[in-house]
Amino acid sequence: MSAAERFAALPRLLAADQDLLRRGRWLTVECRVDVGSEPFFLSIRDGSLAALERGARLMRSTAFSFRATDEAWTNYWQPMPAPGWHDLFALAKRGAASMEGDLRPFLQNLQYFKDLLALPRREAN
Amino acid sequence: MAPALEPMVGRYVRLEIEGVPHRIYFEEAGPKDRGGIPLVCLHTAGADNRQYRHLLADPEVTRRFRVLAFDLPWHGKSTPPDGWERGEYRLTTQSYTAAIRAFCKTMELDKPVVMGCSIGGRIVLNLAIAHAAEFRALIALEAADFQQPWYDTAWLHRPDVHGGEVCAALVSGLIAPQSPAVSRHETLWMYMQGGPGIFKGDLYFYRVDGDLSEKVRTIDTKVCPLYLLTGEYDFSCTPEDTLRTAKQIPGVEVTIMKEVGHFPMSENPAQFRKYILPVLDKIR
Numbered sequence: 407m408s409a410a411e412r413f414a415a416l417p418r419l420l421a422a423d424q425d426l427l428r429r430g431r432w433l434t435v436e437c438r439v440d441v442g443s444e445p446f447f448l449s450i451r452d453g454s455l456a457a458l459e460r461g462a463r464l465m466r467s468t469a470f471s472f473r474a475t476d477e478a479w480t481n482y483w484q485p486m487p488a489p490g491w492h493d494l495f496a497l498a499k500r501g502a503a504s505m506e507g508d509l510r511p512f513l514q515n516l517q518y519f520k521d522l523l524a525l526p527r528r529e530a531n
Numbered sequence: 532m533a534p535a536l537e538p539m540v541g542r543y544v545r546l547e548i549e550g551v552p553h554r555i556y557f558e559e560a561g562p563k564d565r566g567g568i569p570l571v572c573l574h575t576a577g578a579d580n581r582q583y584r585h586l587l588a589d590p591e592v593t594r595r596f597r598v599l600a601f602d603l604p605w606h607g608k609s610t611p612p613d614g615w616e617r618g619e620y621r622l623t624t625q626s627y628t629a630a631i632r633a634f635c636k637t638m639e640l641d642k643p644v645v646m647g648c649s650i651g652g653r654i655v656l657n658l659a660i661a662h663a664a665e666f667r668a669l670i671a672l673e674a675a676d677f678q679q680p681w682y683d684t685a686w687l688h689r690p691d692v693h694g695g696e697v698c699a700a701l702v703s704g705l706i707a708p709q710s711p712a713v714s715r716h717e718t719l720w721m722y723m724q725g726g727p728g729i730f731k732g733d734l735y736f737y738r739v740d741g742d743l744s745e746k747v748r749t750i751d752t753k754v755c756p757l758y759l760l761t762g763e764y765d766f767s768c769t770p771e772d773t774l775r776t777a778k779q780i781p782g783v784e785v786t787i788m789k790e791v792g793h794f795p796m797s798e799n800p801a802q803f804r805k806y807i808l809p810v811l812d813k814i815r
Binding site for chain 1: 679691693700701703704705707770
């Protein structure tokens, strides 16, 4: 299964995590996550994923984006990731990921986003 | 049933740092009057001495060492100095070095060992550079002469981002995935409890004031032995950063710790013990 296909399971994975939904309850935001060359648009409402749209959308506006290479996500989602591949900021520091836009909602809810974007780790590839 | 008391005892000591009166909290365990080697432990930026509670409670350590872990001013239970509300907190090489030396002098410690982690590890390198003769041995955890920044510290102290939660969430990635969940979250809890702007002020020392590149070449390990230990999952102070630093210091002993990140003593005490006991064994 490709990294993008694994990420497409995010709505189901988040819906099953009551604790993460609770921690994200203050968050409503539009953001973008790129898995390699594939963009995903996340509509987060009160911590839930109201929509996850896969693929390019013309002139779609988002608060911020987080992009990482296929290699970065594949390593990040290992059950026990290797050193340097185990955290979003570790990926960014090694040049395999980047974040742009208004990072305030990202930083205000940083542990939520770290845990949200790690959810595919729960399912063996 | 007898109460399950832990062996460490906490007290406050009054001392002056750079001429300013301070009330410093510390905990200690181990032989005080029977020849115990003083081992002073320095916590990481934005945290406090609770990071060393497992070491303080380890009879294998306190058999020979008098372990003392103090909270830096503005941290944990150490009171900020009078008038703290009128200025921005910034730790510097000078103020940090002065705090450690004031604590050791006031407590009348005879040639103590100092072990520090992260900013505590960096300042240990400065002790080796500038005050080596005062110490029996120096142990720097997660330390290097300098490191590449990996985030903007402006996010750590602003009214629209919860300081405690963002500090904890940022450093959460520095903990190894193998570390027990309970220890991971206890480590993060300390970060959630830091005073506003304190983690950021500590990082002023780390990022701006405390670059020791070139200076580490002057360290003489014959005057005071120096040990460097870094966790393989620490991407803030990477093993490569520590190994680069060690290459410049003849006689230094360096260890890369497996399955440990930036907070070895608190994120995985059992794993850290495997690495620190052999180092402590060498210190007489």
